[in-house]
Amino acid sequence: MSRFDRLCCAVAGCLATVSPAVGQVAADPGVPAAPPERVVSMNLCTDQLAMMMADDGQLHSVSYLSQQARGSALVEQARQYVPNRGLAEEIYLMDPDLVIAGSFSDRTTLDMLRRLDVPVAVFEPAGNLSDIRDRVRRMGAVLHREEAAARMVARFEARLADLAAQAPPAGDRPRAALYSANGWSSGGKTLPGQIVTAAGFDLVADDFGLAWGGFLPLELLAMSDPDAVITGQPYPADSRAEEILDHPVVAHLKRDSMRGIVSDQDWSCGTPLVLDAIERLAQARRMATGAGR
């Protein structure tokens, strides 16, 4: 049966009767028995991990988002691969022996790929800093690159411990607020919040019981008088949701040396790249407190 026929069959839902299930999936669903040789990643964050860890020629395609500077931290590297838009047809025709997806990837697409006997590994997004180790190890497992993963985890933990040693003790930490569109403020149980606390700040959102993040009215942000306000990079074209980030109150709170800090591409995914974000933030904190206190 040609690949095109099988694709048509899958669309019509008749494959179950034609082709038996593969059943070579190990305990971790998605870990192939043999090292995969043609891997397609269809999620911005799995793209990053795969590009950092894959062997030469092992990774074939990454999502088109990884090639766009707005959200991707590894644009140049991503341009060496074939872009995909996460459509079942295009991915199937790439003939991958492993598809790596995020848990927010389209379920119907993943189901169709599974019906077509393509092994699919689904990654949950990392919700905090400690999740990053698990994701790196799991990526190492599905790519059969366990040693590279172990090295990466060791480096990650060493740098993180280094940063923790440099952070000021409790009571001497400046207070920062993460503030994004519509007044959303992330707290200490989220990945962006942990990036900020790892850089030696206390989080304003935590004072308001928003450890998991929540809407912080502009008035309360102003009353909390934070030492730093960290906003995101605005998207192209104006929107009312992001207008709040240009409000005179936010501009006033961002007035001094911490104003240049934004949450950029390095913040968007739970990968070892967040260490760069933490280091930049810690550097800004040292400059601000060194000059101001």
Next chain:
Amino acid sequence: MIRLMLVLSALVLALTGAALVIGPANAPYWDSLSALVVDDGTPLTLVMREIRLPRAILALAIGASLGMAGAAMQGYLRNPLADPGLIGVSASAALGAVLAIQTGLAAAFAFGLPLAALAGAVLGVLLVLALAGPRGASITLILAGIVVSSLAGALTSLVLNLSPNPFAASEIVFWMMGSLADRSMDHVWLALPLIGLGLVLLATLTRGLEALTLGEDAAQALGINLTRLRLTLVGGTAAVVGASTAVAGTIGFVGLVVPHLLRPFVGARPGALLGASALGGAAMLLAADILVRVVLPTKDLKLGVVTALVGAPLFLHLIYKTRRQLA
């Protein structure tokens, strides 16, 4: 009449005070007011001057605009169902505003946003007046309003859906329901000149609208220039509704409810109703804006939701009454 204006003024004053001291920051009332006047270097001054003051000023000005525009349209069309929100003028203004924002006109030129909304509002008024005819029969007026509203609303959604900004599509609800959350002094300076101009234009209609109650021929015999009256009405309504919608989105029913409630107190004189409706509209919008802050402080409950909950039952009641007149 003077007593009514005094009562309404006192009400507006009290509600403005309440709007200034009520908010999530929850500071003592007296501290809040003194922080507004004297910069004491605390964050409270920032909250009062940059968040609550612009919000109160906008509620005041936009409420007055919508109330007065509703009274003027009802007087001119001699039809109690006319309201800039219901007949599609606000929706067309919102379309103009959204186009200005998404094409970059609003960022390129300071008054681009309110002027684009004004242009949208002018088109909307002209379209509805042309469709409804000079006497503004209820059925044609409402049908024309529905069509203009839905078309402008659909185009607004289309423009926002095409925007490269992922947040734009969720803003459809702001443009359809209106909100004053997180507005700043920049928005006040953007809207106030045009609102002021429009209110002055509408205020000059007093004598013309009173004369018009006798019929068009009699009004002309009294020396009223009907063409000029019509142009002033269109210009004034478009100016106040355009500027209001540009910064606060579409807020419906204020121009319907307020003139209806106040009409008995002014002896049903459309000229006298103009000033009273301006004060009444300001009071209604200030009250609605306080309510959304008290009920759901973190959720940005839309102003249009509150005004519609009050206004829609009244509108149905009015339709019921007009139906009996038509039958």
